[in-house]
Amino acid sequence: MTVRQAHQERVRTGDHFINGDVACAEGALAAGCGLFAGYPITPSTEIAEHLARRLPEVGGTFVQMEDELGSMAAVLGASWAGARAMTATSGPGFSLMQENIGWGVLTETPCVVVDVQRPGPSTGLPTQTSQSDVMQAKWGSHGDYEPVAYAPASPQEMFDLTVLAFNTADRLRIPVFIMADEAVGHITERVRIPAAEALPSSSRPRPTDAPGNGFLPFKAGPGLVPPMAHAGEGYHIHITGLTHTERGYPTNSAEVHDRLVRRLSDKVLRRADELTLVERVWLDDAQVAVVAYGGTARSARQAVRIARERGVRAGLLRLITLWPFPGAAIAQLGLQTRLVVAESNLGQVAREAERYTAGQVYRVTHAGGHLLPPEPILEAILERA
Amino acid sequence: MATLASRRPIDSPRVVRPRGQVYTIPVRCKGCKFCIEFCPEDVLQESPQMNSKGYHFPMVAPGKEASCVQCGFCTLVCPEMAIFTLEVTGA
Amino acid sequence: MSEIVTTTHPTDPLLRAERLPHIWCPGCGIGSVTACYMSALAESGLPLDQCVVVSGIGCTGRVAGYVNLDSFHTTHGRAIAFATGVKLANPRLQVTVFSGDGDLFAIGGNHFLHAVRRNTDLLVVCVNNFNYAMTGGQAGPTTPRHSFTTTTPRGATDQPFNLQHLAAALGVVYSARWTALHLRQLKTSFSQALQLHGFRFVEVLSPCPVGFGKANDLGEGIEEMEFYRAQGVVDRRISPAEALIEMSKSTPLPLGVFVDPERQGNGQAGPAKGADGVVGR
Numbered sequence: 142m143t144v145r146q147a148h149q150e151r152v153r154t155g156d157h158f159i160n161g162d163v164a165c166a167e168g169a170l171a172a173g174c175g176l177f178a179g180y181p182i183t184p185s186t187e188i189a190e191h192l193a194r195r196l197p198e199v200g201g202t203f204v205q206m207e208d209e210l211g212s213m214a215a216v217l218g219a220s221w222a223g224a225r226a227m228t229a230t231s232g233p234g235f236s237l238m239q240e241n242i243g244w245g246v247l248t249e250t251p252c253v254v255v256d257v258q259r260p261g262p263s264t265g266l267p268t269q270t271s272q273s274d275v276m277q278a279k280w281g282s283h284g285d286y287e288p289v290a291y292a293p294a295s296p297q298e299m300f301d302l303t304v305l306a307f308n309t310a311d312r313l314r315i316p317v318f319i320m321a322d323e324a325v326g327h328i329t330e331r332v333r334i335p336a337a338e339a340l341p342s343s344s345r346p347r348p349t350d351a352p353g354n355g356f357l358p359f360k361a362g363p364g365l366v367p368p369m370a371h372a373g374e375g376y377h378i379h380i381t382g383l384t385h386t387e388r389g390y391p392t393n394s395a396e397v398h399d400r401l402v403r404r405l406s407d408k409v410l411r412r413a414d415e416l417t418l419v420e421r422v423w424l425d426d427a428q429v430a431v432v433a434y435g436g437t438a439r440s441a442r443q444a445v446r447i448a449r450e451r452g453v454r455a456g457l458l459r460l461i462t463l464w465p466f467p468g469a470a471i472a473q474l475g476l477q478t479r480l481v482v483a484e485s486n487l488g489q490v491a492r493e494a495e496r497y498t499a500g501q502v503y504r505v506t507h508a509g510g511h512l513l514p515p516e517p518i519l520e521a522i523l524e525r526a
Numbered sequence: 527m528a529t530l531a532s533r534r535p536i537d538s539p540r541v542v543r544p545r546g547q548v549y550t551i552p553v554r555c556k557g558c559k560f561c562i563e564f565c566p567e568d569v570l571q572e573s574p575q576m577n578s579k580g581y582h583f584p585m586v587a588p589g590k591e592a593s594c595v596q597c598g599f600c601t602l603v604c605p606e607m608a609i610f611t612l613e614v615t616g617a
Numbered sequence: 618m619s620e621i622v623t624t625t626h627p628t629d630p631l632l633r634a635e636r637l638p639h640i641w642c643p644g645c646g647i648g649s650v651t652a653c654y655m656s657a658l659a660e661s662g663l664p665l666d667q668c669v670v671v672s673g674i675g676c677t678g679r680v681a682g683y684v685n686l687d688s689f690h691t692t693h694g695r696a697i698a699f700a701t702g703v704k705l706a707n708p709r710l711q712v713t714v715f716s717g718d719g720d721l722f723a724i725g726g727n728h729f730l731h732a733v734r735r736n737t738d739l740l741v742v743c744v745n746n747f748n749y750a751m752t753g754g755q756a757g758p759t760t761p762r763h764s765f766t767t768t769t770p771r772g773a774t775d776q777p778f779n780l781q782h783l784a785a786a787l788g789v790v791y792s793a794r795w796t797a798l799h800l801r802q803l804k805t806s807f808s809q810a811l812q813l814h815g816f817r818f819v820e821v822l823s824p825c826p827v828g829f830g831k832a833n834d835l836g837e838g839i840e841e842m843e844f845y846r847a848q849g850v851v852d853r854r855i856s857p858a859e860a861l862i863e864m865s866k867s868t869p870l871p872l873g874v875f876v877d878p879e880r881q882g883n884g885q886a887g888p889a890k891g892a893d894g895v896v897g898r
Contacts, residue, residue: 176706202705207731211698214691214728218671218702221689222710226702244692352666372687372703373710375666379633379682381690390636391682391690548620556643558838564798581643586619602800605648606638607626614618 149198152337161326162187164296165229165255165319168303170195171340174253175224176202178215180234183267184323185257188229209234213241216252220245221380223371225307229255231323232274233264235281242316243282244382246405249314249359249367251345253306256318257326260485260509270324271509272435273486278318279464285402287409289416290318290464292434296330302461304340309416311345313408314366320463322485324436324512345369352376359401360387365408409465418461419470423449427456429525430478432471432494432502434460437513441483444518453526460490472497479525483518485509546596546611548586554608557581561600561609567593570600570609584609631655632683640679644830644838646797646823647744651680653800654715654742657807668711671700673720675751676825677744680715694725697732700739708738711811718745719757722778726758733787736815742807743780743820747864750828761864765832777862780820781875785857790815792876794860796822796845799872806874813878822862822870835864845870 152171166188179189196203206212212228219226235256245252260271278290289309291302310317346368348356352375361367370376383391384398433441438459448455458474460467475498482491483505491504505521507513561584562570573585594611601610641647672681674693681688691699696714704712721729721743748766749755755768763772784792791810795803810817824830824841835841848870860871
């Protein structure tokens with residue numbers, strides 16, 4: 142094998158002044174991403190551009206495909222050849238990727254998909270910010286499935302959550318989404334990259350028995366995540382998007398289908414507590430709590446700070462994980478405070494939050510195009526206090 | 527002048543006409559008749575018997591027991607991997 | 618001796634024999650094309666553990682489920698893009714895409730174009746049965762003009778692709794067309810293609826009695842195979858552009874190797890790219 146020599150280090154330990162897209166790309170490199178397949182689309186192109194330069198330096202492969210369909214398919218193929226693989230896009234591309242994302246769900250293919258969101262529907266405002274793909278991350282492909290999606294609120298989190306996404310993807314053998322908003326992708330801030338050994342890392346469950354002993358590619362133990370053999374290892378695996386038995390062969394059995402789809406959902410839902418990350422700011426004594434995520438959470442933090450200065454006991458629950466939805470945290474918060482949900486869409490998290498609260502939540506929404514400023518959030522807090 | 531009929535290829539004494547033994551897997555046959563149609567020696571015919579799906583699988587036609595020349599085409603052309611031949615050596 | 622009834626076939630080790638009899642209809646050629654490919658692969662000397670087959674959706678898409686290799690049955694039209702990912706992530710793997718005319722040249726056409734443009738190191742095998750057979754016989758990108766299918770009840774109106782012309786024009790390294798009857802020549806083509814690098818293309822015409830044959834007076838599989846025997850012609854002077862397929866009993870059916878690095882193809886084919894021009898090597 143022509144081992145492509147790495148002549149640059151993957152983990153650029155130290156402080157950097159970079160934007161969110163570049164930080165995401167560095168996160169992928171630090172996480173050991175071996176292949177990036179993508180297609181240019183504002184506002185995520187910088188991720189592809191940065192990896193086009195950096196991946197070959199670290200012995201990885203960059204390929205610009207002919208469209209987002211090909212990009213997602215290539216990522217799936219690379220994962221089955223043993224690589225950590227990623228693509229990055231925005232709303233329109235994310236829409237084109239959904240069918241192949243579904244293939245990745247059903248075949249349990251670890252990979253990372255970054256969606257740097259811009260206002261939609263359709264072409265919308267390509268260079269501006271939004272958070273309007275939240276539900277697409279959950280319901281974009283057809284069929285029942287439970288994705289894992291993180292919402293970075295800063296270039297630092299673009300780095301950290303991309304590393305986390307690769308670990309979660311490998312640990313659970315699923316596609317994992319980074320749902321960034323354009324604002325976070327394009328602002329430039331300090332990003333601290335830790336030493337390589339300090340980076341958390343987990344790997345895919347792998348077969349323990351050698352090939353030829355009746356290895357079942359889809360037989361899962363109590364953790365519900367089957368060991369993953371790669372192409373070229375002699376297991377002669379058959380991987381199909383058709384509903385399949387533990388042997389990996391197609392089946393028409395409705396029972397097998399029900400069991401498979403439930404397992405694929407349960408392997409995520411059973412780990413909801415560990416997967417759902419939130420940041421709690423001044424919530425202990427709060428009478429009004431703002432629920433926000435991504436770029437909007439920065440404005441919410443400011444609004445809460447101003448409210449506190451004016452003597453109003455406000456707090457912030459920042460969702461870092463969007464899916465599985467942090468319903469428990471919201472339900473508990475809803476018992477003790479009045480909730481305000483602030484987001485750059487017309488209430489996609491608000492409506493989900495209401496599944497966990499007694500009544501309606503107060504919404505501060507905007508369809509996107511500019512970063513939701515603190516003022517309307519502050520007004521909502523003062524009104525609800 | 528030697529007549530056409532008496533002409534003989536120079537190496538004919540050394541050439542041994544190969545012989546093949548036909549093997550069939552009736553349960554796999556779907557009755558497409560490719561093997562029967564394209565056997566150069568017309569060794570095969572449809573069996574009067576049928577498999578469980580109702581397909582008449584191939585059989586060696588009466589009188590053709592020694593006609594197979596091990597050309598291997600039935601093996602190649604069968605879409606179901608339901609027939610093959612192996613060379614008969616010696617006897 | 619009359620036939621000996623048995624239960625296993627010499628090709629079985631190369632296939633997932635426990636899944637036979639397979640899904641394809643009586644008279645369909647995909648089974649023999651699959652077995653032909655696998656025996657060529659077995660004789661190629663390539664390590665089978667490093668060989669991967671990727672298929673799309675459709676009848677031919679089921680090939681991945683029957684070959685005893687690492688095999689992937691991907692989404693409709695995306696087999697080539699998936700295979701590109703496999704090859705780039707592990708260039709040691711020998712990756713073959715096995716799919717149908719609809720999968721590769723209608724929904725998947727864009728990936729075919731660009732994989733050839735990149736000269737991706739793939740062997741792409743297209744079983745061309747002139748229709749979308751899995752879904753019951755609709756017209757596809759290679760359906761001959763005036764043919765009857767469930768979506769062209771008054772006869773197909775569009776001009777079909779000539780896949781050899783398309784492949785040659787795009788600059789494939791190797792391109793050949795055989796039929797499900799011309800299995801000896803097909804096996805030779807597979808063997809040649811497996812030894813080459815870059816984007817290689819093999820088209821195999823196959824009877825599809827249920828989806829196409831019967832509706833277009835090609836009859837059962839056996840009749841269409843007879844048609845191939847009667848009409849099939851191999852003539853080096855026929856360029857890819859002239860290698861049109863008219864499934865009529867009065868016109869020849871051009872077969873053969875249309876682009877060959879040894880012979881620089883016939884006419885239009887561009888020169889084969891050098892090793893450095895190969896993506897994924």
